[in-house]
Amino acid sequence: MRRKLAAGNWKMNGTTATLDQVKALTDAHPDPAVDILLCPPATLIAQMAWARGSHALQIGGQDCHAQDSGAHTGDISAAMLKDAGASHVILGHSERRADHAESDADVAAKAQAAHAAGLIAVICLGETLDQRDAGTALEVVTVQLRGSLPDGATAANTVIAYEPVWAIGTGRVPTVAQIAEVHGRLRVTLHDMMRDADGVRILYGGSVKAENAAEIFAVADVDGALVGGASLQAVDFAPIVAALERA
Numbered sequence: 001m002r003r004k005l006a007a008g009n010w011k012m013n014g015t016t017a018t019l020d021q022v023k024a025l026t027d028a029h030p031d032p033a034v035d036i037l038l039c040p041p042a043t044l045i046a047q048m049a050w051a052r053g054s055h056a057l058q059i060g061g062q063d064c065h066a067q068d069s070g071a072h073t074g075d076i077s078a079a080m081l082k083d084a085g086a087s088h089v090i091l092g093h094s095e096r097r098a099d100h101a102e103s104d105a106d107v108a109a110k111a112q113a114a115h116a117a118g119l120i121a122v123i124c125l126g127e128t129l130d131q132r133d134a135g136t137a138l139e140v141v142t143v144q145l146r147g148s149l150p151d152g153a154t155a156a157n158t159v160i161a162y163e164p165v166w167a168i169g170t171g172r173v174p175t176v177a178q179i180a181e182v183h184g185r186l187r188v189t190l191h192d193m194m195r196d197a198d199g200v201r202i203l204y205g206g207s208v209k210a211e212n213a214a215e216i217f218a219v220a221d222v223d224g225a226l227v228g229g230a231s232l233q234a235v236d237f238a239p240i241v242a243a244l245e246r247a
């Protein structure tokens with residue numbers, strides 16, 4: 001049985017003033033029946049770890065370098081994220097793939113570094129609108145998964161997030177049939193690649209809101225969500241967590 005995961009990606013949003021959302025969220029779900037993960041900017045990880053107190057809220061980074069340390073100005077290693085209080089790190093988000101030209105091989109190398117540091121890698125993939133329209137979405141995500149999953153990936157150290165690029169921040173969401181088709185394909189591919197594929201959580205991400213969460217969470221092989229905009233405010237994110245608890 002896979003434990004469901006409600007994950008929030010704050011992207012490049014949030015300052016110390018925003019940390020009041022942590023209390024609002026943990027107060028709304030003092031004893032959650034699902035895992036809750038927030039991935040703030042790296043500057044807030046340590047303070048968020050303090051702000052959660054004894055709550056089971058998990059905290060993640062949004063990227064890490066593939067190396068442990070060294071002359072890489074501006075970069076952050078997986079061990080540093082862990083030291084600051086993170087247990088997870090998002091890798092291969094489409095915004096990083098686009099803005100920083102990250103390849104599948106880069107993502108696999110970073111995931112390997114994350115695993116070595118004891119972090120759970122949340123590996124993101126998803127097709128663009130052109131690829132969806134061309135009918136190649138399944139092929140694209142299969143290639144991304146095969147290229148981005150490192151040796152040594154297990155259900156315990158890896159989460160997959162399917163995020164169609166055209167659904168991110170657009171309010172456009174795939175049909176439940178489209179989500180089911182991709183998640184099913186990802187599960188089959190995982191089975192081909194690892195022994196405990198049944199235990200790997202596959203999240204859906206892209207314009208998840210309180211209004212559409214229940215419908216998405218009812219889809220087979222959807223084990224939770226990776227939420228952007230609607231994770232910034234507890235008033236938006238808490239009902240998504242509640243919908244996942246009910247799913």
Ligand SMILES: O=C(CO)COP(=O)(O)O
Pocket residue numbers: 009093163167168169170171205206207208226227228229230
């Ligand atoms: O990119 C996302 C999460 O990583 C999704 O963002 P939105 O929920 O804002 O569409």
